[in-house]
Amino acid sequence: MFAFYPIYRGYFRTSLMMMFQYRIAMLIWLLGGIIEPLMYLVIWRTVSLQQGGSVGGYSTNDFAVYFIAMMMVSHGTFTWIMWEYVYRIRTGHFSVMLLKPIHPIHSDIADNIGYKFLTLTVIAPTALLLAWFFDASWQPTYWTLAAFVPVLILAFLMRFYWEWSLAMVAFWTLRIDAMNQAYIVITLFFSGKLAPLSLFPQFVQRAADLLPFRWMLYFPVELLLGRVTPRDVLIGIGAQLFWLVAGYLFMQLIYRAGIKRYAAFGN
Amino acid sequence: MEQNSVIHIDQLSKVYTVNEREAGLIAAMRSLVKRKTRDVKAVDAISFTVSEGEIVGFLGPNGAGKTTTLKMLSGLLHPTDGSASVLGYRPWERSRDYLRRMTLVMGQRNQLLWDIPVIDTFELNRAVYRIPEAEYRLAVEELTELLELASLLQRPTRNLSLGERMKCEIAAALLHRPSVLFLDEPTIGLDVTMQRRIRRFITEYNQRTGATVLLTSHYMADVEALCKRVIVIHHGKLLYDGELTGLADRIAPFKTVEVKLQNGLGGRPLAQYGELVAETEGRVTLRIPKVDTASVTGRLLAELDVADLTVQDPPIEDVIEHVFSQSPSPLGDPDPQQAQSV
Numbered sequence: 001m002f003a004f005y006p007i008y009r010g011y012f013r014t015s016l017m018m019m020f021q022y023r024i025a026m027l028i029w030l031l032g033g034i035i036e037p038l039m040y041l042v043i044w045r046t047v048s049l050q051q052g053g054s055v056g057g058y059s060t061n062d063f064a065v066y067f068i069a070m071m072m073v074s075h076g077t078f079t080w081i082m083w084e085y086v087y088r089i090r091t092g093h094f095s096v097m098l099l100k101p102i103h104p105i106h107s108d109i110a111d112n113i114g115y116k117f118l119t120l121t122v123i124a125p126t127a128l129l130l131a132w133f134f135d136a137s138w139q140p141t142y143w144t145l146a147a148f149v150p151v152l153i154l155a156f157l158m159r160f161y162w163e164w165s166l167a168m169v170a171f172w173t174l175r176i177d178a179m180n181q182a183y184i185v186i187t188l189f190f191s192g193k194l195a196p197l198s199l200f201p202q203f204v205q206r207a208a209d210l211l212p213f214r215w216m217l218y219f220p221v222e223l224l225l226g227r228v229t230p231r232d233v234l235i236g237i238g239a240q241l242f243w244l245v246a247g248y249l250f251m252q253l254i255y256r257a258g259i260k261r262y263a264a265f266g267n
Numbered sequence: 268m269e270q271n272s273v274i275h276i277d278q279l280s281k282v283y284t285v286n287e288r289e290a291g292l293i294a295a296m297r298s299l300v301k302r303k304t305r306d307v308k309a310v311d312a313i314s315f316t317v318s319e320g321e322i323v324g325f326l327g328p329n330g331a332g333k334t335t336t337l338k339m340l341s342g343l344l345h346p347t348d349g350s351a352s353v354l355g356y357r358p359w360e361r362s363r364d365y366l367r368r369m370t371l372v373m374g375q376r377n378q379l380l381w382d383i384p385v386i387d388t389f390e391l392n393r394a395v396y397r398i399p400e401a402e403y404r405l406a407v408e409e410l411t412e413l414l415e416l417a418s419l420l421q422r423p424t425r426n427l428s429l430g431e432r433m434k435c436e437i438a439a440a441l442l443h444r445p446s447v448l449f450l451d452e453p454t455i456g457l458d459v460t461m462q463r464r465i466r467r468f469i470t471e472y473n474q475r476t477g478a479t480v481l482l483t484s485h486y487m488a489d490v491e492a493l494c495k496r497v498i499v500i501h502h503g504k505l506l507y508d509g510e511l512t513g514l515a516d517r518i519a520p521f522k523t524v525e526v527k528l529q530n531g532l533g534g535r536p537l538a539q540y541g542e543l544v545a546e547t548e549g550r551v552t553l554r555i556p557k558v559d560t561a562s563v564t565g566r567l568l569a570e571l572d573v574a575d576l577t578v579q580d581p582p583i584e585d586v587i588e589h590v591f592s593q594s595p596s597p598l599g600d601p602d603p604q605q606a607q608s609v
Contacts, residue, residue, distance in 0.1 A: 010394030101366035263345040
């Protein structure tokens with residue numbers, strides 16, 4: 001792992017330099033990541049106020065905290081790789097990546113983390129500002145905060161592996177926009193982005209248990225809110241580890257098959 | 268395998284399966300149910316060996332299979348059949364050690380990061396290839412001197428001209444001091460001065476490091492300046508493998524004789540001496556079979572009022588064009604003796 005340190009440092013350096021080149025584009029991306037949860041926050045807050053201050057066990061304040069936390073977790077774990085792969089393959093840039101003596105996933109991980117750290121300087125004050133504006137009160141405990149760190153890292157990694165794997169569908173077809181769109185809609189429902197999962201019908205919740213999405217977003221958010229027991233956390237981490245290993249194996253499998261196809265057809 | 272051979276390929280083949288569809292809506296609908304495919308042989312059982320330190324020109328018209336071969340040798344493509352070994356590695360296994368020891372430069376594709384200064388792409392390559400600091404400094408210094416990069420390194424790639432970019436591309440591809448270079452059209456689109464500079468650099472690099480170079484180019488000047496040996500492929504098949512000078516003998520065994528007459532041509536039937544290639548005021552160019560050169564020039568001097576006479580080998584461009592204009596195989600099957608050679 002330490003052998004990768006200088007390489008990652010190199011990737012961080014270049015990706016930050018590139019981001020500084022495209023400051024405006026970066027801000028627009030960032031804005032999207034803020035507006036979406038903010039929109040749901042406003043909607044659910046209004047519903048809650050009209051329902052007398054609570055919906056399905058979530059108070060008006062809970063909704064505010066939930067969506068601000070969702071914004072942060074979503075920011076910490078999101079990837080844009082599914083939109084980038086097609087471009088890579090179409091332009092032949094992927095060949096350039098393949099010629100390097102390192103797996104192409106590393107530059108993507110570094111790029112992603114670089115972006116996250118840089119934009120944290122905007123997203124963190126935004127979260128504080130929203131908390132102040134909506135008068136959100138949040139009392140975390142030490143143990144949930146401590147558990148949140150590994151949970152977020154696991155969420156990031158599992159999401160990364162899965163989305164990196166799905167991005168590789170581009171090896172088979174360059175028209176992957178429809179698939180990406182479908183993925184976004186599914187995530188919206190089963191990850192708790194649209195609303196806390198406990199507000200959904202039972203069967204949706206059961207389905208969400210079996211899918212990877214809740215462990216990417218909903219679980220870390222619930223943990224941050226302190227709405228889980230230590231037992232839930234252990235189950236959650238177990239599920240995350242399972243999906244991480246499955247995602248890793250899936251990535252290896254699809255990467256090998258994808259490369260074979262790429263190598264068979266050329267570009 | 269020959270001693271000191273760095274590249275060794277044996278019966279290497281690549282077949283692409285391409286989708287085929289007739290024009291029109293009905294054909295489009297039919298293709299939903301049943302897809303028609305066709306196999307295209309891009310490389311057809313070619314074999315050759317390149318020794319350490321050689322610079323070999325890899326020639327052929329567009330679509331001959333040159334780039335496909337280079338891609339197989341650099342690990343980007345799996346062959347359909349046959350085997351290849353470069354520095355003892357099977358390229359398409361893409362072992363990290365192999366990738367660290369070779370480079371592929373494609374004239375029409377770039378690795379330099381578009382938005383940031385060139386030197387920063389170099390720095391990234393230093394990390395990715397794990398080049399020790401001292402070696403890296405030395406390599407940058409040397410490449411900067413040889414390719415005259417000093418004024419370019421601090422500029423973002425997007426602000427460079429095509430030629431400047433190509434020089435930097437080549438430098439970026441050589442920082443890790445690869446011992447095998449695959450150069451695919453490294454001078455494409457460049458002006459004559461820049462082409463010359465890059466040629467000089469390739470020779471210099473080869474002499475300094477003893478690297479093995481396999482190069483494709485459409486510019487015969489590149490090939491003439493750099494390669495003693497050439498490999499010619501056409502329609503995926505190997506046509507010739509041997510010395511550049513031998514190519515003319517083998518493919519176009521004729522000489523060009525230019526004659527200037529004292530008192531103009533005066534309607535003389537010069538065609539009897541050889542094939543008339545060009546005719547301008549008092550000056551004719553004839554193509555004569557090599558074996559007849561001595562007798563025909565003798566006759567010309569004896570029978571005509573010659574003011575000046577020169578005998579030349581045909582330009583290599585003409586020779587190559589001659590090969591490619593005749594299909595499928597003007598040479599018949601490659602001579603196994605020649606094809607092994609050098």
